[in-house]
Amino acid sequence: MTAHAVGDTGVLTGRSLRHILRSPDTIVTTAVTPIALMLLFVYVLGGAITTGSDGSYIDYLLPGILLITIASGVAYTAYRLFLDLKGGIFERFQSMPIARSSVLWAHVLTSLVANLVSVTIVVGVALVMGFRTEASVGAWLAVAGILVLFTLALTWLAVIAGLSAKTVDGASAFSYPLIFLPFISSAFVPTDSMPGPVAWFAENQPVTSIVDTIRALFAAEPVGGDIWVALAWLVGVLAVAYAVAMSIYRRRIG
């Protein structure tokens, strides 16, 4: 049966990607909020913000905006999974001789594809707005790798939400704090401008280390120890979320 796991996951991923193609608004709305934030902060608020770096404010801002894009994008993953569970199609899949986990993996891979498309749109707009980078191909790949890990970690959190939600609204509500988290980090302003306890929180929550790492990679500067803190957070959250999601899933399918 496991020999078919990859093929089954591929077929089911094709199915949910088709869902996205037929409602492209899910990708557009995912990209709209971060783009609006980017416009607001670059053209309205950014002039008053001192980042202490040489580059333009948009160079400083983009990493955090990309994380917000992904945090709002995974809400749709929870939403799609929830709808599958509510309709009969999930039970049909479960009563068929297909690999049990392929249903979940299909949603995870779809989330990855959809979020990478949204992120690409946001990066495109940022380039038009004057974002410039010195990053080498290697640094771009490292950024892509970190964003993929970030998407996977948040997607497995979304799977937990989708599996345990009682209502459609509940399924996507989990993403609000995730979207808000970058605001209390180094994503918009340097943490040393914040009062003590807030600065302490901002410096020690995962978003700051991830944002600082991506910013350093874009600026072609050494990433220092930040990348290891970021990777530890990402892999840690991913592992815990995956384990919890799988145990809920196994209980759910009996």
Added chain:
Amino acid sequence: MTAQATREPAIRVRGIEKSFQDLPVLRGVDLDVEAGSIVALLGSNGAGKTTLVRILSTLSRPDAGTATVNGIDMGANPGRVRESISLTGQFAAVDEVLTGRENLVLIARLRHLRNPGAIADDLLARFSLTDAGGRRAATYSGGMRRRLDIAMSLIGDPPVIFLDEPTTGLDPQARIEVWQTVKKLADGGTTVLLTTQYLDEAEQLADRIAILHRGTIISSGTLDELKRLLPAVEVTYVEKQPSLEDVFLALVGEPSETDTADSSDRSATTQKGSR
């Protein structure tokens, strides 16, 4: 039917129990379904019909008891059971975003069949959905959706099919279409276990009827056997009035069920007028 009595049943259920929290839903269900027959599980809402079907289609585990499908034990080997069954649940399990044809192709791919496109086209034709095949399932009527749902369940020719309340919520024509489909399935050798709360559905379709009440099968047999449980027949003369269903179907110009669904081995239907 009696000639087949010695064969291994396609579905064998022994002592199945299931509770939800403290509420016992099934309290020791025993049931045999002969290969190639249609058995109707008759019961009112809350009798445990859906719970039993969910257990038999490996979606839920019983608290006690055993069940085998085609001789394969459900508890020990649910993966292999899934290869010989198909479930059509209470609510049409179609993907509304996909077209009818894409739904069929999806299932054919997941069953690892060759030529999924050809399989889909063949089923669309068999279920009179060819014209609608390119439309999204969300645009289908209830009857069309149910037909697509059943068509999806037939992909890969599973020998055992579970139909959970296949006609609930359908209009009379759609019901008859579903009945005809189910009969054709059984004629082709498929074993069908269906649940229903409609007495006439059980009467029309089933070779055997099992009555599930408060978590146990309180009675089962052919329609004639069940009728013999009551006092001897009293002959009375009743004017045969057309039922409202006959009138409705005559007015809208569709064939009445007694024209299409009557078959030689079901003398039961001739008694319809006397109810």
